[in-house]
Amino acid sequence: MAGQTTERDAAFVAAWLTASADAVRAEADRLTELDSAIGDADHGNNMRRGFTAVVASLENEPQTAPGGVLLLAGRTLVSTVGGASGPLFGTLLRRAGKALGEAERVTDAELKEALGTGVDAVAQLGGAALGDKTMLDALLPAVDALPDYAAAARAAEAGSQATIPLRAHKGRASYLGERSVGHEDPGAASAALLLGALFQVSR
Amino acid sequence: MAGQTTERDAAFVAAWLTASADAVRAEADRLTELDSAIGDADHGNNMRRGFTAVVASLENEPQTAPGGVLLLAGRTLVSTVGGASGPLFGTLLRRAGKALGEAERVTDAELKEALGTGVDAVAQLGGAALGDKTMLDALLPAVDALPDYAAAARAAEAGSQATIPLRAHKGRASYLGERSVGHEDPGAASAALLLGALFQVSR
Amino acid sequence: MKMLINGAERVVADALRGMAAAHPELRVDVDQRLVVRADAPVEGKVGLVSGGGSGHEPLHAGFVGYGMLDAACCGEIFTSPVPDQMTRAAAAVHGGAGVLLIVKNYTGDVLNFDMAAELVEDEGIEVAKVVVQDDVAVSDSTFTAGRRGTGGTLFVEKLAGAAAQEGAPLAVVADVARRAAEGSRSFGVALHGPTTPAKGSPTFDLPPDQLELGIGIHGEPGRERRSVLGAAEIADLTVEALLADYGPGPTGPLLCLTNGMGGTPLLELYGFHAEVVRALGARGITPARSLVGDYVTSLDMAGCSVSLCQVDDELLRLWDAPVSTPGLRRGR
Amino acid sequence: MKMLINGAERVVADALRGMAAAHPELRVDVDQRLVVRADAPVEGKVGLVSGGGSGHEPLHAGFVGYGMLDAACCGEIFTSPVPDQMTRAAAAVHGGAGVLLIVKNYTGDVLNFDMAAELVEDEGIEVAKVVVQDDVAVSDSTFTAGRRGTGGTLFVEKLAGAAAQEGAPLAVVADVARRAAEGSRSFGVALHGPTTPAKGSPTFDLPPDQLELGIGIHGEPGRERRSVLGAAEIADLTVEALLADYGPGPTGPLLCLTNGMGGTPLLELYGFHAEVVRALGARGITPARSLVGDYVTSLDMAGCSVSLCQVDDELLRLWDAPVSTPGLRRGR
């Protein structure tokens, strides 16, 4: 299992994003289905489009630093996804990448801190907090659990499931009021996929 | 049973049209259903609207002659039905009424001849012939069978049923080509209702 | 089937009340079901009267106004109006230069307009009539009621309306209308049949994997069913059917109407128009003008029709002339 | 669900190809999903940029043209466009007088436009932004993403567009847009949910005897379900919701948009408009101007929305000013 001092390179981060893309593609219909219950039925398509573009970007502009990989991936999400999830997931990765700078190897602790910075930026950009039934409900506990990748994946998944009984206060689902209760938040489900992919490549 | 010399007055003809109105109202949905198979799903409504107006006209402008009743009813149909059936059934009655003139009593033979004139006018106006899958397929054999009202009603009904295997050559149903086969013509079904009502009031 | 109505029997009257409320530039007679230009009769101008069953909006009432129709007679849903409406309309728009009746070729419409024409002539008003029969899906016209009048009606009403607005005499306006009608070809496809308020369910049932080719605009089924096709294939067979019917091929500029039947989103319609233009281009033709939208509809039917109109320079100029109606507006 | 398309992933690009073919007066960049006035940038004129997810046609691309928008950024279906599109659009329409961004209030739209605004300012272009949030169905804005931008967007785009066309400077155009946005209220009702090409079935299922009140334009369900009501009752509760939200009641003239969501026949919509005008009249209000049709849609959703805009004499004059776009045209 990963420890505080394990070092990660650009290839590791790229592998994470590639695994994320695979997961998103495999689960796109489920994500759209979740979004159709309490949103506008585009989330699976949005994520698939974005992560397919991320994989292409990383192939076209190979990066040497983990930070560079995240920055490029974040910029690509912002430029290709649209909707709420594009700027939010894009900002998550961009800010994390910025925090890591140009170092060619980073420790798991540094990665945790960088992703924490990214998640904070998401909270600030979207104005949401824990319990608002958004991607943050998966992201915040997951980052807390890092650098234990397995625990982080579990925490994200649990956080996503925990959105089910919540009433949404942000995003499209908030328009439903009480009727948003009883459904899993699609963005949280996506976040859980990303953390699951991170665990997978860390093994 | 009615004979060649039985005489009919305005009340008889008015009773026929009132009975026709009742029959059309009772069967309007079936007529529309028939029209929806090979037409545009308005025939029941058209006939109901027209015959309801006929009953109202006859109440508002009571007539003393059989010809006057038919003329008014025909004019009312032309003014209120629209579609193909309005001018055609309207012409049937108008021309029959015209043929009867102002006599206050007419024989069954005279009525037969007048209706024959009306049916000829329908054939001329619409350009259709026996076997084209139109109201004429019920009207022509029925008039032939007059002044036997029971036989005329049976002939009209049989003529309407006989339209089922036919391919339409006139009216909307003709657009369907071969696909018009297998359905009863709605206008013929209406004609059968009118002849059935005539038999009913003649008893 | 849910509808935004007060009851099946009130639909047409309610719609006319709504038109009256929305369009002060029109005179709406809800009882007689007439829509007339508020400034009618225009002295010295030929009056254009059309009409037909309701359910095809904006056709015809939505095409009443400057540069197009002077009056529209609204029938019940999918039912031709009656002669009384037409004679009233003619009287209301006759400005001393006669009246042109524009009639879609359906037995009911033709019979009712013919009856009206006789009565109008009896009043001493000069009358001309043009029958639109543009639907190439009806092929063996001798064994049928003849080709239906569908999307091409818009061309006829617009071009004749422009000629009348310019002050052309009845013979010229009628000639323009006839040339427009003769130059028009249409073909329609349905993905889902329309639901009339009276019936409450689709007038024809299309299984989820089938579409209907050669449909009319009155909920009558088409001539053929096919497994579902993509927009490109539908455009190809539509364009093929249209061009084949021109024989040696259309000469002179073409107007192209890519028309929605009512239930198809504009987004899809524009995508289909792209395929129509591609299919025409593959056969060496670039439409001179395009119009895309719901113009000649069939209630909530999902699907489309394409209408072409072969014109000359004069008709093209009339097409571009200003028009100001609820349903078609340009240059004014 | 059958659609007139070539494949779900091609719908938006194909529609833009169709717009390009149909509208030579527009410059369409299919790859970048931008629609721009062909004469842009107009020297000295404020550039108006809007955009949003596709599926609401004619909004926004259909409102590009003289007297309305200079550019529209088209997102995927129901998905906000990305900042790159917006910065490109701003650069294309900046005629030296700055750019106004018109944004519907959705998290995605706001975030993406905000990112773009920063980038555009970095390029030295003066930028103003107005957020439309007219949907009164979203009541407790503090616990939600705030009111949605819906039908009122048409008012904002038309009024600001007219001001810009007259040559007003950015501050004035932005002020007009803000007054229009603040004066706008909307409320929508669905009879049948929309079907996105990606999902292929309605995004929300409405039983045959239910309708959904307070719907948005992105296929998101509304706030409440009710047994089916007649047009008159729907109009009453819609008008009540709208007027209640004006507080003491609207002062000054009202614009009224009776808007179809895409799948409702124009015939029904006019009938519904009659009821809206009746319901307003019962409360002592006569709209100064009415517009009836499919303007801000949600694919094939059956239903309607009503948008009111409280204006003053100046805004009323701007409403009447000429406009020439594919989706809205008058006086030119």
Ligand SMILES: Nc1ncnc2c1ncn2[C@@H]1O[C@H](COP(=O)(O)OP(=O)(O)O)[C@@H](O)[C@H]1O
């Ligand atoms: N203000 C916000 N803060 C954090 N996450 C948000 C916010 N608004 C929406 N989201 C997330 O975005 C997801 C929806 O993304 P998506 O469907 O792609 O975009 P859109 O809502 O624009 O259609 C939601 O499920 C939620 O997790």
Ligand SMILES: Nc1ncnc2c1ncn2[C@@H]1O[C@H](COP(=O)(O)OP(=O)(O)O)[C@@H](O)[C@H]1O
């Ligand atoms: N040319 C014609 N001659 C005789 N009857 C005709 C002709 N065309 C149509 N019909 C009759 O009219 C009937 C249809 O009437 P209706 O549905 O009321 O009018 P429309 O066809 O205009 O909708 C047909 O079933 C047929 O019997």
Ligand SMILES: [Mg+2]
């Ligand atoms: Mg979504």
Ligand SMILES: [Mg+2]
């Ligand atoms: Mg019929």
Ligand SMILES: [Mg+2]
């Ligand atoms: Mg009919």
Ligand SMILES: [Mg+2]
């Ligand atoms: Mg979205």
